[in-house]
Amino acid sequence: NAGVMQNPRHLVRRRGQEARLRCSPMKGHSHVYWYRQLPEEGLKFMVYLQKENIIDESGMPKERFSAEFPKEGPSILRIQQVVRGDSAAYFCASSPNPQSSTEAFFGQGTRLTVV
C-alpha cells in the first residue's frame, strides 16, 4: 500500500507563473489536507477536501490559491501568479475517516522555489 504521493518533489517557478502541486492520497482515503511550511516555521493548515468538495478552506490565502479534489485523480493545489513569498514546502496529508481515531498520513512534500 503506497503512502501519500506528492509530485513534483521540487518545483521552480518564475514570478508570475502558475504552480500546480499534486497529491495522491493513500488507497482508501477520501479526505485530503494541504499544509504550508514556510522556512524555519511549523506547518500551517490551508485546506481540507473530500472528493469533489471543499470542506474547510479557512487557512487558504484569499487570492491566487485554489484547491480541488476531483472524483477521479489526485488533489491539486494551484497557485496563480506566484510571488517570492510563496516559496515554501507544501505538504499533503490524507485520512480514511477523520472522525475515527486514526491519524492523517503525510506525503513527502513539494518544495516550491519562486525565482
Next chain:
Amino acid sequence: AQSVTQPDIHITVSEGASLELRCNYSYGATPYLFWYVQSPGQGLQLLLKYFSGDTLVQGIKGFEAEFKRSQSSFNLRKPSVHWSDAAEYFCAVGAKGNTGKLIFGQGTTLQVKP
C-alpha cells in the same frame, strides 16, 4: 486562541544522553496530541499520538510522551539519544472528529553531539 508552543527552538544533546522536548498547548476541546519528526528535505513521520486512555504513550524509535492535562503539556522523551535522532520535531494538536486538521508548533531542532 488555539496554539501549540514548543519553547525550545534548538536543543543539543550528547549521544547516549536523555532527551526531553517540551510542548504546551492551548485548545478549547479535548485535544488529540501528536509528535512528528522531520528529517531534512523529508516529510513528516508520526512518532506517537495520544487520543485517550493511558497518559503515557509509547511510540516508535524508543520515544515516549506524557499527557498532563493540568499543565496542558505533552512532552516527548527518550532515555538515550542516538546520532540518527538528529532532526526537527513537531508537536501538534487536533480535535476528535477532525484528526487531519492540526495545529503545529514551530518545531524543535535536535542536534546530537558524538
